[in-house]
Amino acid sequence: MDQPATHLSPSPLSLSINEDAQAIAEQRQAMLAAIVDTSDDAILSKTLDGVITSWNRSAEKMFGYTANEALGQHITMIIPADRLDEELYIIGKVKKGDKVDHFHTIRQCKNGKLVPISLTVSPMIDNNGNIIGASKIARDISEQQAAHEENARLFAEVKSLNEKKDEFIGLASHELKTPLTSINGYLQIISGMITDESAMLFLQKTRQQVKKLNALVSDLLDVSKIEAGKLQITKEDFDINQVLTDAIELISHGNKSHTIDLTMPAGKLIVTGDAHRIEQVIINLLTNAIRYSPGTNKIHVGLTSDADEVLICIKDYGMGIPQDKQQDIFTRFYRVNDENSTISGLGIGLFLSKEIIIQHGGRIWADSEPGKGSTFFISLPKLSRKTG
Numbered sequence: 390m391d392q393p394a395t396h397l398s399p400s401p402l403s404l405s406i407n408e409d410a411q412a413i414a415e416q417r418q419a420m421l422a423a424i425v426d427t428s429d430d431a432i433l434s435k436t437l438d439g440v441i442t443s444w445n446r447s448a449e450k451m452f453g454y455t456a457n458e459a460l461g462q463h464i465t466m467i468i469p470a471d472r473l474d475e476e477l478y479i480i481g482k483v484k485k486g487d488k489v490d491h492f493h494t495i496r497q498c499k500n501g502k503l504v505p506i507s508l509t510v511s512p513m514i515d516n517n518g519n520i521i522g523a524s525k526i527a528r529d530i531s532e533q534q535a536a537h538e539e540n541a542r543l544f545a546e547v548k549s550l551n552e553k554k555d556e557f558i559g560l561a562s563h564e565l566k567t568p569l570t571s572i573n574g575y576l577q578i579i580s581g582m583i584t585d586e587s588a589m590l591f592l593q594k595t596r597q598q599v600k601k602l603n604a605l606v607s608d609l610l611d612v613s614k615i616e617a618g619k620l621q622i623t624k625e626d627f628d629i630n631q632v633l634t635d636a637i638e639l640i641s642h643g644n645k646s647h648t649i650d651l652t653m654p655a656g657k658l659i660v661t662g663d664a665h666r667i668e669q670v671i672i673n674l675l676t677n678a679i680r681y682s683p684g685t686n687k688i689h690v691g692l693t694s695d696a697d698e699v700l701i702c703i704k705d706y707g708m709g710i711p712q713d714k715q716q717d718i719f720t721r722f723y724r725v726n727d728e729n730s731t732i733s734g735l736g737i738g739l740f741l742s743k744e745i746i747i748q749h750g751g752r753i754w755a756d757s758e759p760g761k762g763s764t765f766f767i768s769l770p771k772l773s774r775k776t777g
């Protein structure tokens with residue numbers, strides 16, 4: 390005899406679990422919807438065919454369309470005609486399961502206004518793993534773009550002013566050269582006509598000041614040449630020992646207050662470079678050593694070499710340079726701040742020196758301690774061998 394069919398009803402416990410799971414899912418969905426709706430970014434979704442399926446409040450604010458106006462419409466309603474190809478690219482990426490991150494573009498509002506946005510697009514996947522659409526997050530980057538454009542404008546303006554300043558320095562320095570040469574020539578003529586000793590003393594002081602002014606103008610001209618990439622370096626073999634000796638002799642002749650002692654290897658030490666420019670660097674460093682050590686009377690210069698390079702050091706026992714400013718001293722027009730300092734100069738000598746040494750493939754740096762003096766080092770590659 391057949392038994393009657395038995396129908397099992399869900400137990401109260403399973404019903405309770407299912408109801409709880411559904412309640413949690415609904416709660417999460419509500420929380421997600423609230424987050425989307427209150428986001429500052431425009432968040433919307435669309436089908437793979439481009440039909441808009443969701444549209445949050447920020448999308449309404451950004452693009453001017455209400456949710457009722459946008460839902461069911463094609464996404465091209467907010468894409469400018471000249472950017473429609475972007476949609477094909479984005480959908481192509483989405484269909485492959487790829488995410489498009491921070492895509493900067495332009496979208497069009499209901500009133501025709503164009504707004505720059507950063508767009509992030511992600512595939513929407515159903516429970517079966519199928520890609521059914523795309524979710525988009527659009528962020529208004531108008532302020533960032535305006536700031537970027539302003540910075541670019543200011544940079545261009547500063548660059549233009551800097552170029553004009555360099556041009557002025559070059560032209561002014563060039564124009565000053567001619568009258569300075571004439572003045573120096575006239576002073577030489579006058580010196581042959583004066584017999585009075587006191588008048589001759591004043592004349593010599595005048596010629597010294599003209600010489601300083603001429604050196605300053607020459608430095609300014611070199612700065613303008615560096616900025617224009619036109620500073621000429623003529624390289625040939627020369628005796629660095631002789632260049633160093635000549636520079637010390639020249640500086641010592643005009644600065645009786647300081648004694649400069651020199652240690653270097655005997656004989657000739659041949660290197661390849663521009664002897665005139667290297668002498669210019671050495672004279673600048675010696676001048677600085679005297680200028681920044683007013684309370685002392687001794688300068689030490691040393692020259693050593695190995696198979697690859699020569700190393701020149703110029704040491705003073707003066708005021709020194711703070712550690713945090715030792716790199717800045719090679720910057721154009723930079724001077725170490727000292728409210729009590731009466732030391733003159735435009736802060737271009739070390740800048741010129743660095744550029745000259747760099748063009749020789751060498752290095753220049755300083756080691757200093759406030760109150761204990763400074764040592765400047767020049768390292769030059771030795772491209773030729775030492776000869777006796």
